[in-house]
Amino acid sequence: MSTSEEFKLVNQGPSVSQLQEEALLKIIEDMNTEDFLFVSGSHPEGITYTTYEKIAKTAQLRGFKLILDTSADFVPDLFKSTVPYLIKPNDEELAEWFGLINPSLEEIKDCGQKLLEKGAENVLVSLGEKGAILFTPTETIHVTAPKGEVVNTACAGDTLLATFVGSQLLGLSDEQALIKAVAAGSSTAFRPGLSDFSDVPTLMQQIKRIS
Secondary structure, eight states: OOOSOOOOOOOOOOBOOHHHHHHHHHHHTTOOTTOEEEEESOOOBTOOHHHHHHHHHHHHHHOOEEEEEOOOTTGGGGGGTOOOSEEOOBHHHHHHHTTOSSOOHHHHHHHHHHHHHHTOSOEEEEOGGGOEEEEOSSOEEEEOOOOOOOOOOTTHHHHHHHHHHHHHHTTOOHHHHHHHHHHHHHHHHTSSSOOOSTTHHHHHTTOOBOO
């Protein structure tokens, strides 16, 4: 019997040795101002706050753009070591960071602004069927989500984030990049696997800016 609920089974993942961590950090130390580094997902065993802190300090030193997409509760603390170019929490992660339960839209917007004040350069909050909100130093952009049957939400947030940054690199405005990103993320959620982008133009037509 179908319950219309989604269940996710997540493998534990590998254990990262100190030697492997040092090799990773060595690669990161060679990055420069033209590079983007995405740190995303659940961190595996062996990766600690200290690892993230080293990455953050290297980003500050080398000048590459650091993008954080992880639910780790210490993400805001990393702002002491760097100015991340972008962080992408969802509404549940945002609520956990600020100790809120079922936050209202206004509370979410308040949290987004606080993250900017703490030191993030940009904040992108995914809201599922309520769309997404982008916080920048100059404006807040909230767009709706398109309608469709949700089949699998796995990787929808990853699709949204990658599309947003990729669209910026292609020269789209923040608003257009956000609209395309929400369409792409929704496209992934509406199918068993990742989006092939074939329906993204159609989905974009359904998305509107609210504020």
